[in-house]
Amino acid sequence: MIKLLIADDSALMRKLLQDIFVAEGDFDIRLARNGAEALDLVRSFDPQVITLDVQMPDMDGLTCLSQIMIEMPRPVVMVSSLTAEGAEETLEAIELGAVDFVAKPSGAVSLEIDRLRPVLVEKVRAASKARIRRTLRLTERVRHQMRSAVTARVRPKPARRRPVSGAGKPKQKPGPSALPGLVLIGSSTGGPAALDAVLPSLPGDFPWPVLVAQHLPASFTGPFARRLNSECQLSVVEVGNPMPLQAGTIYIARGDADVVVAARATGIIAMPAPARASYLWHPSVERMVLSALECIDAERMLGVMLTGMGNDGAAAMKKLSEGGGRTIAEAESTAVVWGMPGELVKNGGAGLVRPVDDIAEAIVELVGAHASH
Template identity: 75%
Template sequence: MIRLLIADDSALMRKLLEGIFTAEGDFDIRTARNGNEALELVRAFDPQVVTLDVQMPGMDGLTCLSRIMIEAPRPVVMISSLTAEGAEATLEAIELGAVDFIAKPGGAVSLEIDRLRPLLVEKVRAASGARIRRTLRLTERVRHQIRGAGLASRPRPSRVSPSPVAKIGKVGMKPGSATLPGLVLIGTSTGGPAALDIVLPQLPADFPWPILVAQHLPASFTGPFAKRLNRECDLDVVEVNRPMPLKPGTIYIGKGDADVMVAPRAAGVIAMPVPAKGSYLWHPSVERMVASALDHLEASHLVGVMMTGMGNDGAEAMKRLRLTGGRTIAEAESSAIVWGMPGELVKNGGAEAVRPLEDIAETIIEMVNSCAAN
């Protein structure tokens, strides 16, 4: 049995969520009406996973989460609204150590919750077995101390000392396409925002390739997420909310609830948002992004990176990338919050290198330098 604690100030939401997981037959469930009750039950019930509403009276979800991550770290899935305010709060929760989030249904909750049932169950099941990274807990302790002292500053992620980046000429395009030095393609899902927050700030300002990221998020979240990353990175970070030329020195975050694709134009190669395609389960789709890059760029000047996430999105396309001359990196099981997506890439033979999260930025730089030398 999976011990599950549901914390929500709405009696209706508690009842609906409890009903969903009770019907699964393998959940032992307790409920809490606010943050204080949730903390008491974390101590007494020792849940394997917690769902936590962001907005609760008294002790709100973020405060409760920070206490859980300091006192008794465990997988937490946030329940949040799709508003701009909800997006900011959810991204803050992920920085504090939450594994994932579920968008709170709008309108007729009792009808919408049924539509979300499969996703709710899948996310909570995945979270129950997720790995809580020690670095996230340590970062939160530091932040807690800073907030307690009344300071507003936020510690930047610790940096490695990566290898120098070589300058790369304009190569790697298929015949008839405009030139581009190369492209890094990153796919992430559950736990991805926290992983990207560690990897991307380690890339130096003179990094010579553009970086395109497919992170499974709703549309209202990717804009605020890009802005947060932009404050942390030496490279510029933007959301792909319209067709954009791919330029070195920029990280492009695919817009949520859509797919992001690579396409040639007379003036150069672009990244563009396209309507989500139903044949792909997750959006932005890693599989579709990598496949579009392979259609228009030489695989020998592509680096694919697969990090934490449940499922197998992108594993087949990244395997094809490697088999046709590209380079690939999969996050190691030892560091991944959920080793679904990178694990599938390793299992299908598509991972050239398997690296813990802290070493991924340096490995990207080494592979880019290798392309420059060839």
């Protein structure tokens, strides 16, 4: 049996969520009405996984999550709205250690719950087996977050790790030069925290553009890109319209759509594309990599597969590797869910396998070695 704690201030939502997991037949469930009750049950019930509402009375979800991650770290799936405020709160929760999130039904909850059911069950099952990232210094993150909350929730720019190489230059404006190469990064469950470990460690003079497909809703990728931009030496933008791929920039694919790479008379561009039903996850890592292979030599690309549920992008990155490109898969020891990188390793497409804290260094070394040839 999987021990599950459901924390939500809505009696209806608690009942609907409880019914979903009771029907699965292998969940032992407890319910909490607010963060304080949830903390008590974490101590007494010792759940393997928690679903946690962001907005609750007495003690909200973020405060509760902070305490859980300091005292009793375990997998937490946030239940949040798709509003701009909900996106910001959920990204804060992921920074604090939540492994995933589920969007609340936007209309009549009782009518939309069946649509939510398969996604919720899949994410909670995956989270119950997820690893908490000790390497990301959760306690340090939590305490920083709690200090920030005291000062009217004004978010100071955190001290970042020194770049793994390079002169640590300030953000440079993209130049018009030809595309020397391209880094393609795919991630899903646990990905925002993994990207936060990798991207800020790339130096300000990193010579290739970086294109990222992280499975997120459309309302989340803009705030996510802005947060990363405040932390990275490279500029970070959301791909909301066709953009030239240029050194000095990290491009985050817009959520609920796909991102494709295309050749134009002016150079290589990235652009959003309507999500295709033939791809299960969006933004699709598979479609991003395949589109890049159509217009850029594989030898000039580096594919990086970070934590994530499923197998999105594994086949395409194997094709990139077989064409002479380089690939890196996150090691099982640090991946929250070793689905996507694990599939790349299993299909023989991973050139290197590295823990998340070593991936930025590996990226810089591989790109530097390519430039020296």
